[in-house]
Amino acid sequence: MELRKTRTVKGLVSTSGFRVVVMIVLLYLVSGVMMPTYFAPSHIMQVLVLACFLGIICIGQTFIVISGGADLSVAYSVTLSACIFAQLTKESGSGILGFLAAIGVAILFGAFKGFGVAVLGIPSMVMTLATNAILMSTTYLYTGGVLKGNATDFVTTLAKGSIFGIRWCVIVWVVLGVIAIFILRKTTFGRSVYAIGSNAQVARLSGINVVGVTIGIYIYATVMMAIAGVLLVGYLGYPNYTMADGYQLISIAAVVIGGTSILGGKGSYLGTMGGVVIIYLIQSILTILNIADAGKDIVNGLVILAILFAYDRSAKMRV
Amino acid sequence: MGKDVTNLGEQTVDREYLQMEHISKRFGGIQALDDVFFSCRRGEAHVLIGENGAGKSTIIKILCGVVARDTGDILIDGKKVEINSALDADDNHIAAVFQELSLIQELSVAENIFLGHEITGRMGRINFKAMYSEADRFLQEIGIHINSRELVKDLSLCQKQMVEIAKALYKKPEILLLDEATSALGEEEVEWLFEKIDQLTHQENKTVIFISHRMDELSRVADRATIFRDAHYITSFTWGDLTNEEIVAYISGKKDSGANVMKNHPSSDKVVLEIQNGAHGDDLHDINLKLREGEILGVAGLSGHGQVEMLHALFGHNPFDRGEMLVDGKPVRIRSERQALKNGIVLVPEDRKHEGLLLERPIHENITLMALDKLQKFGVIQGKKEREALAHSIEKLSIKAKDLNLTANSLSGGNQQKLVIAKALLTDVKILLLSDPTRGIDIGTKNEIYRLMHDLAQQGMSIIFLSTELSELILLCDRVVVFYEGSIVAELQGEDISEKNILAHAIGVAEDLAQDAPSDSDREGAQSDEK
Numbered sequence: 001m002e003l004r005k006t007r008t009v010k011g012l013v014s015t016s017g018f019r020v021v022v023m024i025v026l027l028y029l030v031s032g033v034m035m036p037t038y039f040a041p042s043h044i045m046q047v048l049v050l051a052c053f054l055g056i057i058c059i060g061q062t063f064i065v066i067s068g069g070a071d072l073s074v075a076y077s078v079t080l081s082a083c084i085f086a087q088l089t090k091e092s093g094s095g096i097l098g099f100l101a102a103i104g105v106a107i108l109f110g111a112f113k114g115f116g117v118a119v120l121g122i123p124s125m126v127m128t129l130a131t132n133a134i135l136m137s138t139t140y141l142y143t144g145g146v147l148k149g150n151a152t153d154f155v156t157t158l159a160k161g162s163i164f165g166i167r168w169c170v171i172v173w174v175v176l177g178v179i180a181i182f183i184l185r186k187t188t189f190g191r192s193v194y195a196i197g198s199n200a201q202v203a204r205l206s207g208i209n210v211v212g213v214t215i216g217i218y219i220y221a222t223v224m225m226a227i228a229g230v231l232l233v234g235y236l237g238y239p240n241y242t243m244a245d246g247y248q249l250i251s252i253a254a255v256v257i258g259g260t261s262i263l264g265g266k267g268s269y270l271g272t273m274g275g276v277v278i279i280y281l282i283q284s285i286l287t288i289l290n291i292a293d294a295g296k297d298i299v300n301g302l303v304i305l306a307i308l309f310a311y312d313r314s315a316k317m318r319v
Numbered sequence: 320m321g322k323d324v325t326n327l328g329e330q331t332v333d334r335e336y337l338q339m340e341h342i343s344k345r346f347g348g349i350q351a352l353d354d355v356f357f358s359c360r361r362g363e364a365h366v367l368i369g370e371n372g373a374g375k376s377t378i379i380k381i382l383c384g385v386v387a388r389d390t391g392d393i394l395i396d397g398k399k400v401e402i403n404s405a406l407d408a409d410d411n412h413i414a415a416v417f418q419e420l421s422l423i424q425e426l427s428v429a430e431n432i433f434l435g436h437e438i439t440g441r442m443g444r445i446n447f448k449a450m451y452s453e454a455d456r457f458l459q460e461i462g463i464h465i466n467s468r469e470l471v472k473d474l475s476l477c478q479k480q481m482v483e484i485a486k487a488l489y490k491k492p493e494i495l496l497l498d499e500a501t502s503a504l505g506e507e508e509v510e511w512l513f514e515k516i517d518q519l520t521h522q523e524n525k526t527v528i529f530i531s532h533r534m535d536e537l538s539r540v541a542d543r544a545t546i547f548r549d550a551h552y553i554t555s556f557t558w559g560d561l562t563n564e565e566i567v568a569y570i571s572g573k574k575d576s577g578a579n580v581m582k583n584h585p586s587s588d589k590v591v592l593e594i595q596n597g598a599h600g601d602d603l604h605d606i607n608l609k610l611r612e613g614e615i616l617g618v619a620g621l622s623g624h625g626q627v628e629m630l631h632a633l634f635g636h637n638p639f640d641r642g643e644m645l646v647d648g649k650p651v652r653i654r655s656e657r658q659a660l661k662n663g664i665v666l667v668p669e670d671r672k673h674e675g676l677l678l679e680r681p682i683h684e685n686i687t688l689m690a691l692d693k694l695q696k697f698g699v700i701q702g703k704k705e706r707e708a709l710a711h712s713i714e715k716l717s718i719k720a721k722d723l724n725l726t727a728n729s730l731s732g733g734n735q736q737k738l739v740i741a742k743a744l745l746t747d748v749k750i751l752l753l754s755d756p757t758r759g760i761d762i763g764t765k766n767e768i769y770r771l772m773h774d775l776a777q778q779g780m781s782i783i784f785l786s787t788e789l790s791e792l793i794l795l796c797d798r799v800v801v802f803y804e805g806s807i808v809a810e811l812q813g814e815d816i817s818e819k820n821i822l823a824h825a826i827g828v829a830e831d832l833a834q835d836a837p838s839d840s841d842r843e844g845a846q847s848d849e850k
Contacts, residue, residue, distance in 0.1 A: 187698045188691040195688060198677040205636065205674055206689045206742065207660040265679050 016259025020274035023307075027281035035288045045167060047280045052173035053235070054247055054254060055276045056228040059180045060221025061251040062272045066184070067217050068197040068264030069117060069124025073109075074225060074251050076135035078244035081106050081226035083139050086149030086239045095152035102226050109135060110222030114215030139241070150238040159234030169231055176224070180269045193217060197264030253304045254279050279304075336361040336526055337382075337494060342391035344377055351377040353550040355391075362524040364516050364540050366531065366558075369547035369570055370621075370822070375530045378547075379498045382528070383415035384408040395494075414492035416483050418499035418623070422471045429454035429467035432486045457489055462511060476503045476601065484512065495519065497529035501536065502623060513540045534563065534828040548572050563828045571789075571818045581773040581795050587612045590648065591781045592664075592750050594633075597642035602628040605806045606642065610750065610783060615776050617792040618785040619821045620802030626785050627669060629802075630752045633783070634666035635659040646750075660689070663749030667739050667756055669785075671732075675739035678728040682720050685727045685738050686712050690745035712741040716771070733764030740768070744775075751775065751782045757791060769795060789818045803827050 032039040057074055064071045071077075081102035089098030109131065116127035151159070158168045184190040192213040195203040204210050233239050252262075258275030260267025282303050286296045335358040344352040352374045359365040367375040380386035382393070384405045393400055395411060402408055408415070422431050429451050430437075438453060440446045454467035463481050471479060480503040487495060501509050517540060519525040531537055537544070541558040546569045553569050561569075589612040597606035603625045610616055618626045631637045633644075635653040644651055646662050653659050659666070668674035676685050687694060687705055694704045709723065716737040720730060727738060736756060743751060753772070757765045772795060776782055786792050792799050799816050801809040801824035809824040811817075823829045 186700055186702075188695045188700060189698055191684060191688065191691060191700065194680060194684070195677055198680050199673070201674055202677055203688075205634075205656055205666065205668055207656050207692075207746075208688070209657060261679075265677065 016271055017268075017274075020258060020271055020278065023278055024274060024281065027278060027285065031281060031285045031288065034285065038284065038288075041165075043284075045165070045170070047277065047284060048170045048173075049167050050283075051276045051280045052167075052169045053228050053232055054251060054279070055173045055273060056176055056231065057225050057244075057247050058251050058254050058272045058276055059176060059269060060224040061255050062180070062258075062260060062267065062269050063184075063193055063217050064124065064221050065252065065255045065260050065262065066197045066264055066267045067193050067214065068200070069128075070252055070262070071113070071128045071218075071221060072125055072248065073113065073128040073132035073135055073222075075244045075248045076132050076139055077106065077109065077222050077225040078229040078232065078247065079239070079241060080109075080135050080139045080142070080229075082229035082233045082239040082243060083143050083147065083149075085155075085230045086147075086151065086233050087143060088149075089152055090149035095154060098149075098152075099230060102230055103223055106222040106226035107219050110219035111215055113222065114218030117218065118211040118214035147239055147241070151234040151236075155230060155234035156237070157234075159231050169235070172227075172231065176227070177269060177273055180224075184269060189213065189216065194265060197266075199265070250279060250304075253308075257304065257307055278307075334360055336363075336396060338392075338394040339378070339382070340392045340394070342378070342381065342393075343389045344381065344386065345389055350550045352381075352388075355547070355550070355552045357545055357552065358555075359526055359528060359543065359545075361526055362520050363542045364520045364527045364529070366529055366537050366541040366544045367547065368537075368544055368566065369553075373547040373570075374550045375547055376498055379415060379496045379528065379530065382408070382494070383413055383496055385415075409490070412491070412493035413496065414487040414490045414494075415496035415498065416480075416487045416500045418502055420479050420483055422479055422483060422486070424472040425470065427451075427468050427470055428458075428465055428474075428482050431471055431482060432457070432467070432489050434486075458485060461485060461488060461515065477505050477508055480504055481508060484515075488515070492525065494526045494528065497527065497531075499530050499623075501531055509536060516540050534566075534826045546570060563823075567819055567823055567826075567828065571822055581769060582615070582797050591646065592633075593643075593645040593648075594639075595643040595645075597629070597632060597639040597644070599628060599632050599637060599639050599641075601805070603632065603639070603805050606632075606639075607807065608800065610781050612781055613776050613779045614797045615772060615782045615784055615795050617796030617799035617816070618783060618802065619789065619792055619799050620825045622787065624802040624825070625805035626802045627754060628805075630666055630754050630783065630785055633659070633664060633750075633752055635664075636666070660746055663747055664752065665689070665743040665746050665748040665750070666752040667743050667754060669754035669758065671735050671739045672728075675742075676727045676735060679726055681724045682718075682727055682730070682738065683709055683723040686741050687745060689742045693746070708745055712745060715744070716741050717767070733760040736760050736764065736768070740771070749781065751780055752785075753782060754785045755787055756784075757786070757788065765791075789821055792821065793817065801825050 028038075037043060057078065061071055061074065084105055085098040085102040087098075088101050089095050092098065113128055113131050116122045116131070117124050120127075158172060161168050163171075184193065192203065192208045192210075195206065195208055196210055196213060200210055229239075229244065232243055236243060254275040255267070255272050256262050256275070257278055258267070258271030258273065260271060279300075282300060283296070286299055291299060337357075337359050339355070339357040342352050342355045342357070343350075355374065355378065357378055367378060369375050377386060381388045382402065384402045384407050387403055393402055400407075400411055402411060402413070423434070426434070429447075432454050433450055437445045438449045440449075451467050458465060458467060463485055465474065465478055465482065471482065474482065480500065484497075484500060501512060504512065513536070516527050516529075520527055520542070538558065543555060543557050544566075545555040546553040546566070548570060549572070590609050591612050592608075592610040594606050594608045597608075598604045606629060608616075618629070620626050628637065632639045633653070635655045635658050638654050644653060646664070651658075651662055653662060653664070656666075672678060677688070683705075687700075687708055690708065691700065694700055694708060712718065713720070718737050718741065719734055727735060730738065740753075740756065757768055760768075769791065772782055772784065784792070784796060793816055796816060797812070799811045799821060800807045801811065801821055803825060804827075808827070809820075809829065811820055811824075820829075
């Protein structure tokens with residue numbers, strides 16, 4: 001007996017990966033038919049550039065959702081790190097110091113979230129929502145209500161520059177994504193993430209350090225959000241209090257559209273990458289339709305609901 | 320025997336208040352009741368006796384509408400009644416108290432007692448003042464000293480059980496059902512309950528039907544008794560007409576199978592695990608145990624007497640809060656599962672679906688889950704090592720799986736159980752704790768597991784084997800310890816490991832038996848062994 005994937009046609013069609021690919025192709029064709037310039041490689045790159053920030057945020061969200069939680073502190077986990085990076089860089093004149101401080105604060109708050117969830121037993125959504133409020137106040141306290149600083153040249157290049165026609169930020173996303181996929185598939189940490197999300201009691205009885213791994217998950221996740229925050233500063237040129245508000249819920253939607261079970265224990269980051277692309281393809285179609293921003297959010301929400309509903313149905317049909 | 324046994328169906332029919340006839344019930348593949356009779360009279364305290372799974376609880380659950388019977392009739396006062404729901408039971412003035420509590424933790428004692436029939440004022444507003452004073456009055460009247468304003472979650476287990484009983488009594492039932500209601504009570508409270516039962520039956524002419532495994536208590540309150548065995552009705556008798564020995568014989572069915580015995584493992588004198596005065600909360604006390612190298616030590620007792628808790632304590636899941644634990648003669652502190660694993664102690668939990676397996680994860684991840692530390696380098700799982708480990712496990716346990724990437728719940732129960740055992744065996748296990756590993760699996764797989772246990776013991780592994788099936792303990796164990804009310808009351812060896820002996824200790828009548836038959840001296844023997 002060997003470890004081989006089932007390679008029957010039926011098996012392939014029923015996988016979430018297949019559905020994600022089909023949906024990406026369909027949405028791409030639809031947007032291309034409506035606006036032929038969207039078939040051009042430059043537009044594909046544009047979608048990927050927009051997607052990479054959410055994509056990096058979603059590395060963290062994917063780990064947390066697989067472990068059976070959901071992070072509702074995305075908005076200010078990103079924003080606080082962005083503000084610290086920008087302001088400290090300006091004050092100290094060292095981009096590296098600013099970056100390290102942003103990551104350090106992310107580690108601290110990640111451990112805080114993980115401690116609340118794993119040790120105090122607070123439900124993940126409640127813990128992270130409360131942490132978001134703390135992060136928000138910390139942001140305002142740190143900046144004193146006046147945003148200071150801007151991106152260093154290096155970070156600006158990373159966010160906006162390109163090499164051989166490929167944008168650096170997309171490369172950063174792919175590199176971080178490959179690392180995330182490797183961690184989930186090939187490491188004891190990754191196995192433990194799935195085990196905890198699938199059944200924490202079984203994980204504990206199997207000798208897995210549930211508390212340690214859970215804290216590790218939240219630290220890793222928050223660090224990824226911090227990296228996204230720093231990159232966003234490079235993209236926007238300066239930080240902004242509401243720069244990440246839009247990512248809060250859409251990050252969970254992208255993870256679930258990518259085939260990760262909202263109940264935990266199942267999923268992959270490759271799927272999430274697909275989910276992120278799907279979300280931005282939907283947005284580009286809404287842009288073609290020229291819907292006002294407020295209306296766009298409504299349609300966006302409805303489309304996501306429809307996709308999740310369809311998933312739920314097909315999941316039930318398979319049982 | 321049998322001379323005084325009342326034959327219910329025929330001669331006493333007109334005096335019976337409650338009658339159940341031809342009752343059958345199946346849960347999936349398990350016949351819980353097979354064409355069973357039961358009847359009892361007004362003003363009678365009637366006890367149901369039998370092994371675990373004999374059908375006692377199912378009878379009670381059918382009577383109070385929790386479980387629907389498949390066939391059969393229920394008659395009260397000669398009239399046929401339909402009991403298909405808890406409401407039907409209410410209408411027929413039947414109330415029940417279960418071992419598992421049904422109280423709502425976040426509500427007060429009074430709110431729980433009045434749940435569903437609150438005292439209300441105008442517009443359906445609950446009159447809390449009246450409810451609390453009525454509840455206090457009632458609790459006072461029946462002799463329970465608990466403030467009715469207290470929240471149930473703040474009460475002790477014993478007090479909760481008292482409230483549960485009070486709730487049932489408040490309904491003024493004609494028939495009161497008590498399913499192991501004394502298991503959580505202290506001695507004083509048991510005394511109180513028995514007085515209550517006496518008052519209900521002999522003064523108020525009500526009927527009380529109860530299940531208890533404490534034979535010593537029963538003689539104080541029982542008027543009559545009915546014995547069940549393997550889902551069948553065996554006999555009914557007036558309490559006192561049968562000796563304890565006769566009762567045990569009826570319960571066990573005197574079956575003594577001499578199947579191929581797989582014991583007498585070459586156990587050396589080396590003690591690999593010793594527990595001294597282990598205790599955990601109210602569940603365990605005075606646990607003294609020695610486990611030798613290469614021996615299979617059986618753990619017996621009726622469910623809920625501390626056996627599972629001891630295994631969980633040994634594995635660090637719910638560690639002992641008092642006492643000493645020695646592995647290979649050296650004192651160890653085991654406060655978590657990881658520490659137990661480091662000391663070579665591994666548990667195969669009883670509930671494979673909720674404690675043993677990640678049902679939604681692939682088979683291969685389940686098998687190697689416990690041994691990941693051994694298969695990694697710098698946190699990265701070594702593919703080659705993992706494949707070797709998997710091949711080894713699958714061959715050793717002959718696990719039948721088409722594809723190791725399928726989820727664990729795609730396997731049959733027997734193969735799932737093999738996965739849980741395979742998981743444990745991939746670790747550096749020296750002391751294997753098996754918690755009812757053959758529950759609910761087919762006979763073929765059972766025999767494979769027996770063979771495996773035998774082989775492992777012969778290779779020097781020490782096994783603690785908890786089982787609810789006496790026949791497997793007799794088949795495999797070199798020694799058997801019997802639990803009763805959270806401690807070990809007997810340690811049986813060799814010839815003394817018999818159904819009769821185990822059962823007698825498990826229901827706490829061994830002393831009486833010893834008096835009836837002086838040759839049975841295992842209890843004294845066990846006590847001196849432990850010292």
